[in-house]
Amino acid sequence: MIILLISCCICLSTAVSISLDESPRLTATPILAGTDAGTDAGTDARTEAEILLIDTRIPVFVDGHWQIMSDEEHRELRRREAAPKETTPQTTMTTEVVIDASTVTDSANPATTTTASASPLPSPFDGALAANFSGDNSCPTFINDFLSNATFKACYPVSLLLQGSQTFFEAEKSFYSTTLVLDAACKADVDMCTDYFDDLASSLVTDGNCGKEYQRQNALVIQAHQGMKTYNIVYKATCLANQDSASSEYCFANAITNSTTPSNAYLYYLPFNSTLPSTAVPICGSCTQQTMGIYQAATSNRKADIANTYIGAAEQINMGCGANFVNTSLAAVVGSGTTPSLYPVSSSSALLLSFTFLAISHWIL
Numbered sequence: 001m002i003i004l005l006i007s008c009c010i011c012l013s014t015a016v017s018i019s020l021d022e023s024p025r026l027t028a029t030p031i032l033a034g035t036d037a038g039t040d041a042g043t044d045a046r047t048e049a050e051i052l053l054i055d056t057r058i059p060v061f062v063d064g065h066w067q068i069m070s071d072e073e074h075r076e077l078r079r080r081e082a083a084p085k086e087t088t089p090q091t092t093m094t095t096e097v098v099i100d101a102s103t104v105t106d107s108a109n110p111a112t113t114t115t116a117s118a119s120p121l122p123s124p125f126d127g128a129l130a131a132n133f134s135g136d137n138s139c140p141t142f143i144n145d146f147l148s149n150a151t152f153k154a155c156y157p158v159s160l161l162l163q164g165s166q167t168f169f170e171a172e173k174s175f176y177s178t179t180l181v182l183d184a185a186c187k188a189d190v191d192m193c194t195d196y197f198d199d200l201a202s203s204l205v206t207d208g209n210c211g212k213e214y215q216r217q218n219a220l221v222i223q224a225h226q227g228m229k230t231y232n233i234v235y236k237a238t239c240l241a242n243q244d245s246a247s248s249e250y251c252f253a254n255a256i257t258n259s260t261t262p263s264n265a266y267l268y269y270l271p272f273n274s275t276l277p278s279t280a281v282p283i284c285g286s287c288t289q290q291t292m293g294i295y296q297a298a299t300s301n302r303k304a305d306i307a308n309t310y311i312g313a314a315e316q317i318n319m320g321c322g323a324n325f326v327n328t329s330l331a332a333v334v335g336s337g338t339t340p341s342l343y344p345v346s347s348s349s350a351l352l353l354s355f356t357f358l359a360i361s362h363w364i365l
Contacts, residue, residue, distance in 0.1 A: 126165055126166055127166060142204070154188060158182070159227040186235070190232065205221075205225060254287070271304075289326060292310075300330075311329070
């Protein structure tokens, strides 16, 4: 029995010794984050065990998805979120073209009238005025001065709105708004305002005001000068009432808002030395006929820009409306003919003067 116990102990000791000798040695080999440990373990025939490093980064839910961030990145994110956010105020540009309380009848629906409350009118040169000039401020100062002048405001020239007003461009999209603008403009004393703008045009191009900019062909100054010189003709054309309409609406308001036949709108730019487009086919109505009649009379001043554009436009209109629909010739020049004598001279006196002149000439020679 004693011999048997000793034999069992020896066998157990030997088995433990063999087991310890054959067990693998463990080595800590770090695996970079992002590797597939299971695949490496399955394909690597090495006997060494691999140990993954612990990833201490924090999962954070940002912008609809999870992101892994370090402590430093997470602190930076929380700092940005805690900081006061700067907000940019949103501005909405609105165009107010309504004038004194009044009623306007819509030509499309004569039974409907709209009542207006007091609001500002469109103004000329309502963009960034200073950006159009370089050097001294004499020209923009002059323009700002006449824009704020009481007489200028009373005359309220459409001729200066047509080319140089963003708010008027917006107003022209509505028959109602355009009518209100014309109501204000057509109240002016056209004769007084014509004299005022003729003087203002002369002052504009002097050296102390905008003369240098005018010589440089500054677009804004050219537009201002054209608008002043064309005030009278544009006033008469834009204030013309439509005789074909029972509501006596303005021809201009109807033309500028007519999206189906926009050709008549081009007529109102002829005074600014702008030709009628070849594709334009104005309506053969009283508005076209009367507007061209106003222009034809204005061609008596050959220095006016309308004298350059009238004939071509008239001939084009007659191609669609008939040979004699509008006059295709320029008006007679005002003040044409021989200059009258200071004293009336009879035929006998003239004959005596002729003989006297011949006798003196023969004696001198």
